[in-house]
Amino acid sequence: MTRKDGFLALLVVVVWGLNFVVIKVGLHNMPPLMLAGLRFVLVAFPALLFVTRPKVPLSLLLGYGLTISFGQFAFLFSAIKFGMPAGLASLVLQAQAFFTIILGAGVFGERLQAKQLVGITLAVVGVLVLIESSLNGQQVPLIGFILTLSGAFCWACGNIFNKKIMQHSSRPAVMSLVVWSALIPIVPFMVASLIFDGLALMLQSLVSIDTTTVLSLVYLSFGATIVGYGIWGALMGRYETWRVAPLSLLVPVVGLGSAAVLLNESMSVLQLAGALLVMAGLYINVFGFRLRRAVAVKS
Numbered sequence: 001m002t003r004k005d006g007f008l009a010l011l012v013v014v015v016w017g018l019n020f021v022v023i024k025v026g027l028h029n030m031p032p033l034m035l036a037g038l039r040f041v042l043v044a045f046p047a048l049l050f051v052t053r054p055k056v057p058l059s060l061l062l063g064y065g066l067t068i069s070f071g072q073f074a075f076l077f078s079a080i081k082f083g084m085p086a087g088l089a090s091l092v093l094q095a096q097a098f099f100t101i102i103l104g105a106g107v108f109g110e111r112l113q114a115k116q117l118v119g120i121t122l123a124v125v126g127v128l129v130l131i132e133s134s135l136n137g138q139q140v141p142l143i144g145f146i147l148t149l150s151g152a153f154c155w156a157c158g159n160i161f162n163k164k165i166m167q168h169s170s171r172p173a174v175m176s177l178v179v180w181s182a183l184i185p186i187v188p189f190m191v192a193s194l195i196f197d198g199l200a201l202m203l204q205s206l207v208s209i210d211t212t213t214v215l216s217l218v219y220l221s222f223g224a225t226i227v228g229y230g231i232w233g234a235l236m237g238r239y240e241t242w243r244v245a246p247l248s249l250l251v252p253v254v255g256l257g258s259a260a261v262l263l264n265e266s267m268s269v270l271q272l273a274g275a276l277l278v279m280a281g282l283y284i285n286v287f288g289f290r291l292r293r294a295v296a297v298k299s
Contacts, residue, residue, distance in 0.1 A: 001235075001239055001243055001244075005235060005238065005239070008231050008235065009231075009232075009235055009244065009247050010247070010250075011231070012227075012228050012231050012232050012235075013247055013248070013250045013251055013254060014254055015223050015224055015227065015228050016224060016228055016248075016251045016254070017090060017250070017251045017252070017253070017254020017255045017257075017258055018219075018254065018255075018258050019090075019219075019220065019223075019224045019255075020080070020086040020087065020089050020090040020255045020258075020259065021086050021255075021258050021259055021262050021263060022216050022219045022220060022224075023035075023076070023077060023080050023086065023216070023220065024080050024086040024259075024263060025212060025216055026212070026213055026216030026217065026220065027077065027080060027081050028212065028213075029205060029208060029209065029210055029212070029213050030205040030209070030213055031081075031193055031196075031197040031201055031202065031205060032074075032077035032078045032080070032081040033074060033077065033078070033189050033190075033192045033193035033196060033197065034189070034190070034193040034197065034202055034205060035077060035213075035216075035217070036073045036074060036077045036185075036189050037185070037186055037189030037190045037193060038217055039073070039217055039220045039221050039225070040069060040182040040183075040185050040186050040189065040221070041186055041221075042217060042218070042221035042222070043178070043179065043182035043221045043222075043225045043226060044179060044180075044182040044183045044186065047179045047226065048179050048180060048182075048183070051175055051176050051179045051180070052176060053176070053180050054165075054170075054172030054173070054176040054177050054180055055170040055172065056165050056168050056170065056172055056177075057168070060161055060164055060165050060168070061165075061177075061180065061181055061184070062184060063157075063158075063161040064158055064161040064162060064165060064177070064181050064184075065181040065182070065183070065184025065185055066184060066185065066188070067154045067155075067157040067158040067161060068154065068155055068157070068158020068159070068161070068162070068181075069158070069181060069182065069184060069185040070154075070184065070185035070188050070189065071150075071151070071153075071154030071155075071157070071158075072151045072152075072154040072155040072158065073151070073185075074151075074185075074188075074189065074192065075147045075148065075150040075151035075154060076089065076093065076147070076148060076151040078147050079143075079144045079145075079146075079147035079148040079151065080144075082141055082143050082144050082147065083140070083141045083144055084140065084141065084144030084145070084147065084148055085140060085144075085259060085263075085265045085267075086255065086258075086259040086263060086265065087252075087255050087256035087257075087258070087259030087260060087263075087265050087267075088130070088140065088256070088259075088265075088267070088271070088275070089144075089148050089255070090251060090252045090254075090255025090256065090259075091252035091255065091256060091275050091278055091279070092127065092130065092145060092148045092149060092152065092278070093148055093151060093152050093155070093252075094152070094248075094249075094251070094252055094278065094282055095123060095127065095149055095152040095153075095278070096152040096153070096155035096156045096159070097156075097282060097285060098116075098119070098120045098123055098124075098281070098285065099152055099153050099155075099156030099157075100155075100156040100159045100160070101116050101120065101285070102120070102156075103156055103157065103159075103160050104160065104163075107160055108163070113288075115284050115285060115288040115289065116285055118281075118284050119281040119282065119283075119284040119285030120281065120285070121281070122277050122278075122280050122281035122284065123277070123278050123281030123282065123285075124281075125277050126273075126274045126275065126276070126277030126278035126279075126280075126281060127145070127149070127274065127278065128274075129270060129271075129273055129274030129277060130145060130271060130274035130275070130278075131145055132270065132274075133268055133270040133271045133274060140271070162177075165177065173233075174229060174230065174232075174233025174234070174236075174237070175226075175229070175230050175233065178225065178226065178229045178230070178233075179226075182225075232244070245286070249279070249282050249283065249286065252275075252279070256275070
């Protein structure tokens with residue numbers, strides 16, 4: 001990977017890591033489902049006027065949009081609204097990697113390797129430790145964990161739809177898929193917000209919208225979605241998957257660090273232990289036991 005592309009990859013990691021702090025800030029004056037809906041309005045318009053529609057079956061496009069866009073962010077935004085710390089959310093959401101592996105084994109018949117089984121086991125133990133710390137009064141609501149894990153599962157389902165789309169004969173460009181699939185969750189988000197928040201609160205949040213909320217929406221739509229996915233998709237197309245994908249492991253590192261600095265979030269010893277177990281599971285899933293082998297070679 002060239003130095004320029006390495007810089008772009010790290011830029012995306014930072015943008016995505018800060019994404020969780022921005023969500024928390026944006027939710028201060030707007031209900032979560034409405035904020036998420038407006039995010040995708042800005043992703044779709046006016047970009048779809050300049051990007052051609054992907055030539056894939058509508059069923060796959062609907063499945064992708066309703067899972068990776070609507071499901072993932074409906075649960076994630078609601079989790080943060082219910083008190084899930086932004087930094088911890090950035091980490092727990094990475095459980096999508098393990099959900100994707102399990103779903104891939106069921107849908108595509110992919111075989112699970114030993115490193116994946118070990119990684120999944122460590123991550124599950126880590127999540128259980130995080131839940132235990134929540135139940136022990138660490139001021140992290142259990143519903144926040146459940147909603148964030150639900151968001152991770154929806155992201156994984158979206159990955160499966162994405163793989164099916166990319167296996168289609170007319171493989172679409174990444175930006176085409178991102179922009180046109182953004183149309184799909186807009187109505188579900190607004191209907192869900194109407195049901196759970198009510199029309200009065202929705203209108204009030206629009207009337208009283210402030211600069212902080214507007215800037216949050218701009219960041220979430222253009223920064224995290226259009227720019228982030230655009231650069232990431234280009235890098236995935238330019239290099240081998242194993243060169244690019246592991247860099248996403250740095251997202252929760254940026255998420256936890258930025259939340260600590262910007263939101264003054266802190267973690268208990270038990271939560272830190274759970275976080276380290278999840279990160280260890282993610283590392284083993286991607287890299288296996290290379291560190292152990294490298295040490296053995298040196299010795």
